[in-house]
Amino acid sequence: MSQMATGRVRWTVSDVELLAADEWKRYEIIDGELFVTRAPHWGHQNTAGNIHAELRMWSQSTGQGRTVPTPGIIFTEADSVIPDVVWISNDRLAVLLDEAGHLTGAPELVVEVLSPGAMNERRDKEAKLKLYSVQGVQEYWIVDWRLQQMEIYRRDNAQLTLVTTLLAGDEITSPLLPDFRCPIQRFFA
Numbered sequence: 733m734s735q736m737a738t739g740r741v742r743w744t745v746s747d748v749e750l751l752a753a754d755e756w757k758r759y760e761i762i763d764g765e766l767f768v769t770r771a772p773h774w775g776h777q778n779t780a781g782n783i784h785a786e787l788r789m790w791s792q793s794t795g796q797g798r799t800v801p802t803p804g805i806i807f808t809e810a811d812s813v814i815p816d817v818v819w820i821s822n823d824r825l826a827v828l829l830d831e832a833g834h835l836t837g838a839p840e841l842v843v844e845v846l847s848p849g850a851m852n853e854r855r856d857k858e859a860k861l862k863l864y865s866v867q868g869v870q871e872y873w874i875v876d877w878r879l880q881q882m883e884i885y886r887r888d889n890a891q892l893t894l895v896t897t898l899l900a901g902d903e904i905t906s907p908l909l910p911d912f913r914c915p916i917q918r919f920f921a
Contacts (some may be wrong), residue, residue, distance in 0.1 A: 779877040817843040865892040
């Protein structure tokens, strides 16, 4: 762990590897800042599981890519995250998966399900949005299982931009996923 002239501690992937293993905690680093979270709420996990299931069915029927829950993505030594769900094309997966089973670059789609608390929301809506934008994610879904809504960000001029907010009665489609259609309510069932 290095310390900048400002006195701010900058964490790295190597630092996190030295921490005691704890299956109930998630360690993520964004721009050298360490975020530690507990295992998510049942509603959070249920929503993430439902999104994964819908994307997995579409992926299996089309053969265009893979969807995985809670993969490790190591962008750099100072940027390592564990999103709730990702979808990645077969071509990108072949290039970005390292021997340890971590992605080393941006999947096309990243999904984060919000956990309660201002710090959690700041991480997903600000820090991760910026990180995913800089790293080249094409589409980012921020899902709020309590409000039963989701924000859809898509790449526009090298930046992820909010294009719509969908509610439980809406249906989601995506230019990344041809012919994928899903009522949002299924994510919260």
